[in-house]
Amino acid sequence: MQSNAAIKAEFEHRFGAGGRVRLIRAPGRVNLIGEHTDYNDGLVCPMAIEPQVLIACRARDDGLVRLASTAFTGQIAQFSVEQKITRGEPAWTNYFRGVAAELEAAGIPLTGMDALVDNTLPVGGGLSSSAAIEVGTALAFLTLAGLEMDRDRLALICQKAEHEYANVPVGIMDQMIVATAKPGHATQYDCRSGARQFVQINPGDLRVVIVNTMVRHELSGGEYAQRRQQCEAGVAYFQKAYPAQSIKALRDVTLKQVQESEGKLDPLILKRCRHVVTENIRTAEAAGALAQDKYERAGQLMIQSHASLRDDYEVSCAELDFLAGEAMKVKGVYGARMTGGGFGGCIVALVQPRAVEPLTDHLERTYKTKFNIKPTAFATTATAGASVVE
């Protein structure tokens, strides 16, 4: 699917012709560096990518939201914005229910709609298909109601929907970048202050390659929630150890303090804290290096980030480690690391333009030999945040 005309034709096929059909797009994201830092008030450096969610939609005047997806033929699910919104079946509709409920809770008047969703992002592939659906849905509701909203506020509403309806206590990175990305740039984002620094990614000099392991070892978000709790346990320790300093999050803890905690802090919690504290340092440096075209340095920091996620934060897996390791054997690859929450999903590599093909060929071949799975590999440019196409 995915061409605008094809989506609109399919929409009319499912819901009938007539009226004004709007088209909303919301991209996925890849995080270049700054992993598991967002919920610690830290720094992230993601960008929006070409695979995306497209939503064709048309207002209804009876408050019903009727939903179809190009991934499933024939099925139309529905709920009403005029009744109390609850979770329901099929599960993918909960993103729509969640966003509708949170928009209403924020005082936004909603109209019903018919909507057809088309998605070129791998579901559960670690490229934020859920954030893309949430932000796209919010934009669809707002557009049909003739309303606009500040994008940072929109991202927060979508994050809340994910907390309440998908039950994963995610940070703000994914919704923020899907809602606000600047084309041609990655965004270094300070999850505490909201400050942004745009980092140009010029495809003439630097290509971003994504390779999907096609595996997902953990589904419910249980490990993710556990990591958050471990970070909170770390914060509680440092608050006690340094009462004179106002420590609110791991963002406020220094590397020296992490080193001083050895022998006093639970070794597992210490490792988790060390990852977050060093990852913030790496992210600030990597964004600066990218801005100055120091790709080798940015690549080294990505390799260190992967090692820290593997050894200290323990959110990697054999498939991710393999791809990240093999990528570095290819000439012209500056750096590679797992991206997103972990336990499967994708790696991201920064490479010279001429290294794209050798890299994807090498990884497809070696990964297939090792795991008997064909990974998907592609290069992407940095795209714009979600927008109303028509």
Ligand code: GLA
């Ligand atoms: C998931 C979450 C984000 C972030 C990453 C890890 O993608 O949705 O908020 O915590 O994991 O960096």
